[in-house]
Amino acid sequence: MKDKPEKLIVKGKRLDGRKMDELRPIKIEVGVLKRADGSCYMELGENKVMAAVYGPREVHPRHLQEATKAIIRYRYNMASFSVEERKRPGPDRRSVEISKVSRDAIEPVIIKECFPKAAVDIFVEVLQADAGTRTAGINAASVALADAGIPMKGLVSSCAVGKIDGQIVLDPMKEEDNYGEADMPIAMVMPDKITLLQMDGCFTQDEFKQAFELAKKGCEQIYEMQRQALIEKYGVEGK
Numbered sequence: 001m002k003d004k005p006e007k008l009i010v011k012g013k014r015l016d017g018r019k020m021d022e023l024r025p026i027k028i029e030v031g032v033l034k035r036a037d038g039s040c041y042m043e044l045g046e047n048k049v050m051a052a053v054y055g056p057r058e059v060h061p062r063h064l065q066e067a068t069k070a071i072i073r074y075r076y077n078m079a080s081f082s083v084e085e086r087k088r089p090g091p092d093r094r095s096v097e098i099s100k101v102s103r104d105a106i107e108p109v110i111i112k113e114c115f116p117k118a119a120v121d122i123f124v125e126v127l128q129a130d131a132g133t134r135t136a137g138i139n140a141a142s143v144a145l146a147d148a149g150i151p152m153k154g155l156v157s158s159c160a161v162g163k164i165d166g167q168i169v170l171d172p173m174k175e176e177d178n179y180g181e182a183d184m185p186i187a188m189v190m191p192d193k194i195t196l197l198q199m200d201g202c203f204t205q206d207e208f209k210q211a212f213e214l215a216k217k218g219c220e221q222i223y224e225m226q227r228q229a230l231i232e233k234y235g236v237e238g239k
């Protein structure tokens with residue numbers, strides 16, 4: 001891991017040259033996996049994630065079936081080569097937690113009643129990590145669900161805000177996440193439904209309000225990019 005830099009903000013700019021309210025460059029590609037029902041590849045700065053959706057399909061084991069609606073399963077996995085220090089393959093506490101909160105962030109938009117007794121399985125594979133993988137995963141999963149044709153009330157858009165050198169910043173990258181004072185990922189359904197809000201570190205009440213507004217602005221921008229990526233693949237809504 002890189003040593004702690006003396007400052008994370010130099011001459012009003014962050015270490016990667018961004019302004020305080022600027023997202024990292026984003027790339028979203030829809031329908032990249034032939035064998036999945038829906039898929040999405042997303043880059044968020046140096047993060048590279050792939051989301052694959054399978055379903056609606058039969059539930060195994062059967063006792064997990066729900067008579068009136070589909071069940072949603074979400075698996076977040078980090079490849080061992082995705083991080084600086086090789087990660088031991090397989091689930092760990094962190095990936096179990098992220099799978100759970102990501103599922104909870106996505107589930108409210110899925111119209112589960114359309115598919116009684118079925119399962120919708122979402123797999124998120126992190127190929128390269130640089131802070132913000134859960135948010136990138138949620139964005140990609142949401143687009144992959146749309147690509148799979150799963151009926152949804154909206155898209156879920158997600159990004160984090162942080163506090164570095166006492167300032168609130170959008171979309172912290174690895175060094176900012178490691179050495180910053182706070183990190184708060186959120187996910188939302190436009191215009192104002194929050195489905196994920198976690199926080200590491202501390203904000204004052206005023207800082208929280210400022211951070212929350214900034215995160216909402218970030219989500220709005222990401223939502224537009226998710227929409228554009230879907231329009232590029234499928235054409236304008238209704239045409």
Ligand code: CDP
Nearest residue numbers: 083084087129130131132133134135174177
């Ligand atoms: O990725 P996200 O910000 O959603 O989750 P985190 O637990 O706050 O992790 C922040 C970053 O730490 C990850 O994106 C990775 O870059 C890094 N990390 C790592 O290097 N090794 C791990 N075993 C876990 C995380």
